Amino acid sequence: MADAKISFTDGAAYERLMGVWSRFAGEIFLDWLEPPSDLRWIDIGCGNGAFTEVLVDRCNPVEVQGIDPSEEQLIFARTRPASRVAEFRRGDAMALPFPAGRFDAAVMALVVVFVPDPARGVEEMVRVVRPGGIVATYVWDMVGGGFPLDPILGEMRAMGLAPPRPPQVDVSRLKALQDLWTGAGLEAVEVREIAVTRTFADFDDFWAINTKSPMLAPTLAAMPSVDVERLKSRVRTGLPADSQRHITCAARAHAVKGRRLK
Structure with missing residues (x-):
């Protein structure tokens, strides 16, 4: 596959495609984090708010700031029930528009492979959380066959086709995520796999x-x-x-969590 810019601008289409998958994985991810209620969260690369909705429903946050570069996606996010708690605004993962120590938890859902400089993105996550705060992400295993689109992508490659791919797919490896988190100076770093399945009405639906x-x-x-x-x-x-x-399909995400040094 070829590296190219991939833009997600249709919030409704994203909801049908990846929003469903994101919620399935996001529920397991949040259970793994085991966060207390009443935290201040930042959801970086929130897109159309699919994961943000799960976060609001399951974690009882006092505040959520959703950041994404796509205004079209954010327009969709603002129509969600989560907007009663969450505020959605445009922003860059590598230059977050918030002061240091502003949040209790910083998360990314299916985003880190799209950040041009993942290390810089993680540094920003660390910067905006308080000492002891949570920094975590989950992302599809795009190297090891865990991506939901792999049934199509694999056949395209077999036919000699080269569709675009995110610029940082290697970051989706468990070891790469662990190295990013430890390299950013986080403590209590843990990684895990998240396996999910999704059933489509029939092949035409898929x-x-x-x-x-x-x-x-x-x-x-x-x-x-x-x-x-x-x-x-x-x-x-x-x-x-x-x-x-x-048609039932399986997917696999990799997750990492850690805490900013106190």
């Missing part, structure tokens, strides 16, 4: 939802229709349906 991804759509749009149908057939063969035509 195809319609997943091919809207900005990682796939531009390449598919440039392909001759006969090649698109060949790709679709290959993917269908690799995803057998159950007796009710349902």
